[in-house]
Amino acid sequence: MEDWDDSLAPAPKIPLSQRALGQGGARSTPYLDDLNPAQREAVEALDGPVLMLAGAGTGKTKALMARVAHLWTSGRAREDQILAVTFTNKAAGQMRHRLKNTPFNIPDLRWMGTFHSLSVKILRRHAELVGLKSNFTILDTDDQLRLLKQLISANNIDEKRWPARMMAGIIDSWKNRALTPDRVPSSEAAAYNNRGTEIYEQYQDRLRTLNATDFGDLLLHCVVIFQKHPDVLEQYQRWFKYILVDEYQDTNVAQYLWLRLLAQSHRNICCVGDDDQSIYGWRGAEVGNILRFEKDFPGAKVVRLEQNYRSTAHILAAASGVIASNAGRLGKTLWTAGEAGEKVRLIGHWDGEEEARWIGEEIEAAQRGARGIKPVDLNGMAILVRASHQMRAFEDRFLTIGLPYRVIGGPRFYERQEVRDAMAYFRLAVSPEDDLAFERVVNLPKRGLGDKAQGDIQREARALGLPLLEGARALLARAGIGGKGAGQLRQFIEGVDRWHAAVLAATQSHIELAEIILDESGYTEMWQNDKTPEAPGRLENLKELVKALEQFDSLQGFLEHVSLIMENDTEEAVEKVSIMTLHAAKGLEFPVVFLPGWEDGLFPSQRSMDESGKKGLEEERRLAYVGITRAEELCTISFASNRRVYGQWQSQLPSRFIDELPEDHVDVLTPPGLYGGGFGAAAPTYGAALEDRATKADVYNSPGWRRMQERSTRPMVQPSEARHVTIDASALSSYVAGDRVFHQKFGYGEILGIEGDKLQIEFDHAGPKMIVARWVVPAHQVDDVPF
DNA sequence: GTTAGCAGCGTTTTT
DNA sequence: CGCTGCTAAC
Numbered sequence: 113m114e115d116w117d118d119s120l121a122p123a124p125k126i127p128l129s130q131r132a133l134g135q136g137g138a139r140s141t142p143y144l145d146d147l148n149p150a151q152r153e154a155v156e157a158l159d160g161p162v163l164m165l166a167g168a169g170t171g172k173t174k175a176l177m178a179r180v181a182h183l184w185t186s187g188r189a190r191e192d193q194i195l196a197v198t199f200t201n202k203a204a205g206q207m208r209h210r211l212k213n214t215p216f217n218i219p220d221l222r223w224m225g226t227f228h229s230l231s232v233k234i235l236r237r238h239a240e241l242v243g244l245k246s247n248f249t250i251l252d253t254d255d256q257l258r259l260l261k262q263l264i265s266a267n268n269i270d271e272k273r274w275p276a277r278m279m280a281g282i283i284d285s286w287k288n289r290a291l292t293p294d295r296v297p298s299s300e301a302a303a304y305n306n307r308g309t310e311i312y313e314q315y316q317d318r319l320r321t322l323n324a325t326d327f328g329d330l331l332l333h334c335v336v337i338f339q340k341h342p343d344v345l346e347q348y349q350r351w352f353k354y355i356l357v358d359e360y361q362d363t364n365v366a367q368y369l370w371l372r373l374l375a376q377s378h379r380n381i382c383c384v385g386d387d388d389q390s391i392y393g394w395r396g397a398e399v400g401n402i403l404r405f406e407k408d409f410p411g412a413k414v415v416r417l418e419q420n421y422r423s424t425a426h427i428l429a430a431a432s433g434v435i436a437s438n439a440g441r442l443g444k445t446l447w448t449a450g451e452a453g454e455k456v457r458l459i460g461h462w463d464g465e466e467e468a469r470w471i472g473e474e475i476e477a478a479q480r481g482a483r484g485i486k487p488v489d490l491n492g493m494a495i496l497v498r499a500s501h502q503m504r505a506f507e508d509r510f511l512t513i514g515l516p517y518r519v520i521g522g523p524r525f526y527e528r529q530e531v532r533d534a535m536a537y538f539r540l541a542v543s544p545e546d547d548l549a550f551e552r553v554v555n556l557p558k559r560g561l562g563d564k565a566q567g568d569i570q571r572e573a574r575a576l577g578l579p580l581l582e583g584a585r586a587l588l589a590r591a592g593i594g595g596k597g598a599g600q601l602r603q604f605i606e607g608v609d610r611w612h613a614a615v616l617a618a619t620q621s622h623i624e625l626a627e628i629i630l631d632e633s634g635y636t637e638m639w640q641n642d643k644t645p646e647a648p649g650r651l652e653n654l655k656e657l658v659k660a661l662e663q664f665d666s667l668q669g670f671l672e673h674v675s676l677i678m679e680n681d682t683e684e685a686v687e688k689v690s691i692m693t694l695h696a697a698k699g700l701e702f703p704v705v706f707l708p709g710w711e712d713g714l715f716p717s718q719r720s721m722d723e724s725g726k727k728g729l730e731e732e733r734r735l736a737y738v739g740i741t742r743a744e745e746l747c748t749i750s751f752a753s754n755r756r757v758y759g760q761w762q763s764q765l766p767s768r769f770i771d772e773l774p775e776d777h778v779d780v781l782t783p784p785g786l787y788g789g790g791f792g793a794a795a796p797t798y799g800a801a802l803e804d805r806a807t808k809a810d811v812y813n814s815p816g817w818r819r820m821q822e823r824s825t826r827p828m829v830q831p832s833e834a835r836h837v838t839i840d841a842s843a844l845s846s847y848v849a850g851d852r853v854f855h856q857k858f859g860y861g862e863i864l865g866i867e868g869d870k871l872q873i874e875f876d877h878a879g880p881k882m883i884v885a886r887w888v889v890p891a892h893q894v895d896d897v898p899f
Numbered sequence: 900g901t902t903a904g905c906a907g908c909g910t911t912t913t914t
Numbered sequence: 915c916g917c918t919g920c921t922a923a924c
Contacts, residue, residue, distance in 0.1 A: 200913040228914045250914095272920095327914050362913080395912065499910050521912090555900095562900045597900090695911050717910055735911085758909065759915035 141185070143178040143216060151175040154382075154415040155182055158354070161375075161409035162382040163402070167446045168431075168741035169422025169701065172384055173210060176356065179382065181216045183354055195352040195374065196224040199359045203699070204229075207358075223352065227367050231330040235337075238344055242333045243320045249539075251319075254532065255548045256280060256326045263314050267307065274305050282308050283315060287328030288396030290335045290366040292316075322547065331366045338373040349377040360385030360405075364396040372408065379409065387442050388435050389738050391695060393724070393731050403442060420446045422701055424453025426777045427747050431740040433774035438730045446741075454484045456740070456747045456773065459781040460766065463754040464502075464709075468509040471495065471706050471750070475515065475689055478704050478746065485703070485745045490516060490687040493704040496697045496739050498715040502708065503691050510689070512870075514884040520692035530639065530650040531657050537629050538667050541611035545579035554584075557638035559600035565593055581608060607632055615667060622667045626658050648854070694735045697742050705743035707736075710751045710767035736769045749773070847871060853888040861888075 144152055151171055154164045155178045166172030180196070183189045198204045204225050211218055223230065232250070239246040251259070260276040260283075282303050286296055293313040301309060319325060325333065338345040355375050357363070360383035363371070375381040383405060390399040406412050420428055428446045435441070461467040474483070481487035495506055503519060510517045533556060539549035554569075555561040561569075572592065573583025585605055587593050593601060611629050614620065630636045636654065639647050664670040690702070709715055716732035724731070740747055751766045847853070851863045853873060861875035869885045 198913090202913080226914065252914095330914080359913085391911080392913075394910085501909085558901075560900065564900085693911060695913085698913090714910095719910060731911095756915080 141182065143181040143214070147171075147175065147178060148419055150415055150417050150419065151178070154417065155179045157382075157413045157415065158183060158186065158188055159380055161379055161405075161412035163360075163405045163412055163414045164382060164384040164417065165414060165442055165444055166384055166386055166417040167420060167444045168386065168389065168738070169420045170417035170446070171419075171421055172358075172417060173207070175417065176207070176358065176384060177210055177214055179356065180211060180221070181214060181218055184218050185216065189353045191219040192222040193351060193353040194221050194223065194356065195230070195354070196221050196356045197230060197358065197371070198224075198226055199362055201226055201229070203358060227363075227370065228327060228330050231334045231370070234348070235325075235330060235333050238337050238341075241337050241341060241344070244325070244333075245323050247323070249322075249324045249543075249546065250330070251324050251326050251548065252527070252532065253280070253326075255324075255552075258548065258551065259318060259322075260311075260315060263311055263318065267311065267314075269305070269307065269311075279304050279308070279311055283312055284328055285396060286312065287326075287332050288364040288366055290332055290369050292332065292336060324548075328366070331370055335366055335369050335373065338370070345373060346377075348374055353378060353380060355381040357381070357383045358385075361387050361390035361399055361402045362392050362397045363401050364398055365401075368398065368401045375409075381409065386444075388438070388444065388734055389698060391698065391731060391735050391738060393727065394720075403440065414442075416444055418444050418446055420448045421450075422744055423448065423741060423747075424451055424745060426453050426455045427740060427743050427745075429777040430456040430747070430773050431737050433777070434733060434740065434769055434772045435737040437772050438733055454746050455777050455779040456749060457779045457781055458770065458773065459748065459750045461750060461752045464505045464752045464756065465509070467708050467750055467752045468505040471506070471708060471748075472509050472513055472515055474706070474748065475704075483704075483746060488703045488745075490689045492702055493706070494690040494692065494697065494700070494702040494742065495706045495708060496692060496694050496742065497709055498694060498717060498735070500693055502714075506691050506708075508881075511887060512882055512884070514887070516686055516688040517691055518688040520690055521696035528650075528653055530653055533635065534626075534630055534654055534657055535671065537611075537633055537635060538626060538671060540581070540608050541615050541625070541629055542667050542671060544581045544608050544612050547573075547580045550580040550584075553633070553635075554580075554601075554604065557634045559604060560595070560597040561601060565597050565601070568593060581605065604633075618666075622665070622670070623658060623661045626661055626667065630654065630658075694739050698738055701742055701744055703744045704746045705739070705748070707739045707747065707749045708751075709755075710736075710749050710770055711755065711764040712767050713764070714755070715767055716769065733769065733772075736767075847885065847890075851890065853890055 144155065147155060148171070151174065154162065154175050158179070164172065164175065166175070180194065183194060184191060196204075196207065198207065208220065208224060211221065223233075225233070235242075235244075235248075236246045239248055257276055257280055260279050261271065264271050264274070264276055264279065286300075291297075293309055293316060296303075296309045296312065303309070304311060319329065338348075352374055355371065357371060362385070371381065371383075383402070385402050387399055387402050390397060390402070393399065406414060423431075425448050428448055432446060459470070461470060475490070475493055477483050478485070478488050478493060479490065495503075497503055500521075507517065507519070509515075533553060536546075536549040536552040539546045540553070544550075551566070554566065569580055569584045569587055571583075572587040573580045576583060576586055578586070584601060588598060588602055588605070591598075607629075610632075611625065614625050614628075615622075636651070639650050639654070642650075661667075661670055664673065712718075715736070716729055720728035720732050722728075740749075749770065751764065751770065753764055755762055755764050847863055847866060849863050849865055853861055853863060853871070861873040861881075863871050864874050864880070865872040867882070870882050871885050871888065872880065873883055873888070874880050
């Protein structure tokens with residue numbers, strides 16, 4: 113976290129007279145001019161509690177910006193007296209960016225960030241109040257789990273029956289509700305085979321000993337400090353004259369308390385949110401927080417932003433129709449002054465592959481502008497799925513037809529194994545006493561230090577009351593460790609010593625040092641020798657990691673940041689269709705949106721309904737609402753009658769949400785290939801084709817189809833045959849059968865045959881596939897990836 | 900200490 | 915079906 117130790121000293125004051133009059137500034141409140149009445153109302157209500165109920169696409173960010181501008185220019189608050197809270201670093205970054213680009217000359221808000229980053233900032237200053245030192249480390253979920261596993265086995269609990277994951281989940285849910293071990297209600301004492309609170313307590317003790325926190329602690333500790341130390345709380349209350357909160361519907365109890373404590377005295381809190389977009393209940397978010405706002409803050413002003421600037425009327429009507437089935441809403445009615453546009457399209461398919469194929473074709477049709485809307489480029493299109501395993505069908509299909517796509521929200525960069533391993537090395541170099549880092553990498557690459565040797569080190573360290581590294585050193589010194597492991601361990605320790613000395617000396621750049629560490633430790637080499645398909649990608653990630661170091665001036669600074677920030681948004685120049693989960697899509701918008709897999713059990717998810725009943729179903733429905741409202745111009749919902757689930761073919765029923773779509777705003781399409789057939793029993797309601805837009809002509813004219821044609825030497829007869837026709841066009845390709853190739857996703861494989869510019873490849877791990885040649889590279893080109 | 904082979908299981912995941 | 919994580923055999 114940057115500048116955590118900055119004092120609360122006042123920033124230089126800028127005279128009011130200079131504030132409002134930016135560059136053009138003849139008026140004092142230019143930012144109010146292009147707001148609609150509701151937005152304006154929300155912006156002008158500066159004092160007292162305000163709830164801004166902002167529907168999807170209603171210009172909430174704009175209103176937020178204007179509010180900050182208004183606070184500042186009116187002289188009510190300096191830039192360092194405004195606390196602006198978001199959920200993601202991305203959102204905070206965007207806000208910062210937007211503010212910077214307003215013409216109102218507002219300085220950077222000093223207290224803008226996520227709940228977590230702001231909490232770190234506060235916690236660093238008062239760490240001793242909860243038994244930590246101010247340089248505490250923040251554990252990721254991996255470290256957390258390892259720690260728990262140790263505790264669990266030390267308690268002789270059968271981890272098979274009582275998994276550490278379960279305990280982690282329980283602790284998480286307690287922390288989400290700001291429950292310290294002593295506050296866990298007796299009604300939950302039975303958790304984890306009656307030993308939940310006990311383990312929780314041990315876990316917290318262990319964290320304190322390690323001078324560490326997990327994510328949940330960041331908020332929890334703050335709340336505890338605020339509650340137990342009124343003087344500290346008062347200091348912050350006085351300081352944060354105005355509080356802004358985004359995505360309020362996603363706050364959990366701990367966050368709610370955090371906010372309420374801080375806002376208690378002045379009550380200038382403005383919460384922005386949309387109860388209809390609350391989709392993180394399973395993570396502890398409480399829709400109740402937003403529903404209860406007026407009770408929590410009596411006299412609160414509630415402003416509804418309902419004019420939508422994003423979607424067509426048909427799309428809004430469809431979304432509204434679905435969400436209307438939810439009970440207990442605060443209630444909003446989105447409307448638009450814009451066009452009715454195209455109706456939401458609905459189509460059923462025989463199976464998931466057919467669905468993927470059809471969507472691929474529709475994407476190409478939309479690119480050409482053949483779907484009643486102006487041409488849209490690939491960046492303007494998205495496929496939003498309920499669960500990530502649904503992505504596969506699309507990836508497979510798009511790979512085959514050579515349609516560029518990007519998957520959003522895979523494992524985050526800093527969460528990847530190799531990145532975390534590398535960071536563990538950096539952590540050791542910075543603080544050799546970091547036991548969790550030590551454990552992570554002491555035998556990585558393999559140094560012949562297995563469970564036994566590591567157990568010995570643990571015991572030695574505990575006996576001496578020293579960190580593991582020192583324990584290992586001592587063990588070595590008294591020859592308590594034998595064989596091949598000893599030499600390697602010595603080398604490892606010497607390495608850490610050397611790197612640590614280098615960090616302290618700071619004579620070379622931290623980037624150089626990072627490279628040296630990865631090199632000397634043998635970590636890079638380990639991946640270079642690894643012949644699995646992932647290895648090249650991992651080396652690539654390591655390179656990226658080192659590159660990311662450039663933005664910081666020390667390893668310490670970098671580690672501090674990375675523990676909180678996801679820096680994965682490397683925007684590429686190539687146009688690509690986006691594939692992501694509905695959750696990941698929140699806050700985004702696209703001209704063209706596909707919502708596949710609307711089948712009962714998949715969406716709404718069976719598990720949600722089983723575990724959380726009606727509440728779960730309502731959250732699923734909000735997810736549907738979020739999905740539809742991502743679309744600006746064209747929204748297509750689809751389902752398949754058959755789907756392979758865990759290798760078994762299952763017959764599927766259309767989602768109940770489909771029945772909730774208002775008919776007047778929906779076009780039912782018939783899939784090509786099912787002329788006159790309907791979809792049988794699976795789709796009784798929509799079996800009849802009302803319209804048939806996906807004509808044969810379109811299919812035959814799609815770019816993908818044309819690409820296939822151009823590459824072939826003989827015309828094809830049926831679209832369905834396209835994949836199977838074998839043509840001798842090896843002249844088009846520089847490959848010959850028998851060549852070894854590498855593919856980013858499928859790894860290494862051997863070419864069996866060549867069809868047009870597509871290669872029939874037998875992948876070592878992924879089996880046979882048809883791949884467009886430009887998606888693979890000759891295997892020898894990846895054998896030695898430089899680092 | 901390492902690795903092959905099998906049993907078990909399978910959402911969503913802002914920090 | 916395909917991944918993870920543990921056990922059993924090298």
